[in-house]
Amino acid sequence: MSPLIRDARPEEYDSITRLLRDTYGGEGLVGAAYLPRLDDTAARARDAGTEVLVAVDRTDPGDPTDPRDPAARGDPTDPGEPTDPGDPAAGRRPSGTGRLLGTATLALPGAEWNGALSDGEATLRMLSVDPTARRRRVGTALIAECVARARLAGATALGLHTTDAMTAAHRLYTTSGFVRTPEHDTPAHSGGTLRAYRRPLEPWPRIRVAQSGEHTSAGDLTVAAYVGAGLLPADHSYVHQLGDAKRRAAEAELLVAVDRAGALLGTVTYCPPGSTYREIGRDDEGEFRMLAVSPQTHGRGIGEALVRTCLSRARSDGKRGIALSSSTAMHAAHRLYERLGFARDPRRDWTPAPGVSLLAFAREI
CATH class of the missing domain: 3.40.630.30 (Gcn5-related N-acetyltransferase (GNAT))
Structure with missing residues (x-):
């Protein structure tokens, strides 16, 4: 089943930060100097025009044990879906939500976290997918949601920067309609180059x-x-x-x-x-x-x-x-x-x- 993409909730911020740390730091995708910026999940979510998105396993709205339905709750002290201590994603499963599969940040034009080089351009940042979910097209779904939301907001393009080490992400961006724009490459703080990609957007009515x-x-x-x-x-x-x-x-x-x-x-x-x-x-x-x-x-x-x-x-x-x-x-x-x-x-x-x-x-x- 395809994941559900929605806004992150405060109770998920710590899990998002751990996922970002694990993937970006644990897999050596960014320099150590950048890792503290990954800890600002709550600050990004509070910024007007910046949307922190998550991909989660779907919960059945008709499930009588669905913790979102107060009338269907059993024991109010029940923490929700039990987790297997051996499950690598167990720490990323806050009570009352589906399992966290991935995350992305969309910064609309004018937002503090927007790093666009032209007016009217939105920015895609901090895309990350749990290793156990990487064959489920989670990254594709997160990008598609960012594209749709940017279009709805009237953005003319969606841009991003990525490190040389993110080779799998480069392929994903290309298949998702992004084009390499070397003229917008910038130096990385830890050395090397941040590669620029950009996707023009057709506005909705x-x-x-x-x-x-x-x-x-x-x-x-x-x-x-x-x-x-x-x-x-x-x-x-x-x-x-x-x-x-x-x-x-x-x-x-x-x-x-x-x-x-x-x-x-x-x-x-x-x-x-x-x-x-x-x-x-x-x-x-x-x-x-x-x-x-x-x-x-x-x-x-x-x-x-x-x-x-x-x-x-x-x-x-x-x-x-x-x-x-x-x-x-x-x-x-x-x-x-x-x-x-x-x-x-x-x-x-x-x-x-x-x-x-x-x-x-x-x-x-």
Whole structure:
């Protein structure tokens, strides 16, 4: 199973530092003078615009022993998944999380930890994968997440520097779309050269809160997406709710994707705490509804950009997860959710009306 990529949590900072120390120092990838910088995990995580990411083994959101579900906890003193003292990763398994498989730091433009040489460029730093997980494409998944987040933030490129000793990483960067830029190489403090790599980024459409004059268009687009795809008949009672974007804007957060000319490409409703539009989200989760993309713009990643914006909103609300409901017929949406790290949570499937079955999806963030 592919790893889950999410933000690091404070209880994981020590484990991240140990992983970085073990891989960078233990494998001789950097000079000794650089090792103390690896200890600044908490400082990186606190820096505005810097995101410390982790790859972890997935936990089942429907597992009744899932420590994230307070109602499903047994003994509150239970430290979580037991670890084998002989397991080399045992010290990297904080209570209540999946096993730590890898980490990376993304520094967006303007962040303290951004070492970019040009405006608008994000920086990838401190990529590390546990040796026991190196055949699971963990590094590839971490890089892909950094690329996606940098694009969503409007970065024009993603750059990095790496030592001569990191030959395996050089191959990974090349296969991940990075290009060597020797003109940006810099001397390493411990001697030798830091090799520069750079990947240009195609920006996603702008995602923002809908303006009052866009409510009708957003409602019409939502109806067209659902009815046009055959998900609902035009005379279904739910169509009126889909079209009532003005109410969603008042009682939730109506987001839209627009192109450079301001044309509407897609929409989604993020349901913050206290919103009447929340359905299945727990107290520690965000939730979103009514994801819709204009039929004329399918295949451009607009749905992904909208979902990722909801993930970002939930993180800004201090949530540790996000949930949603989806009809059984929305197969394309299900594939998108699963690709973005969501898993089915059958315990929260429900029937809001006779003949209507909704499937629950959730993920940690």
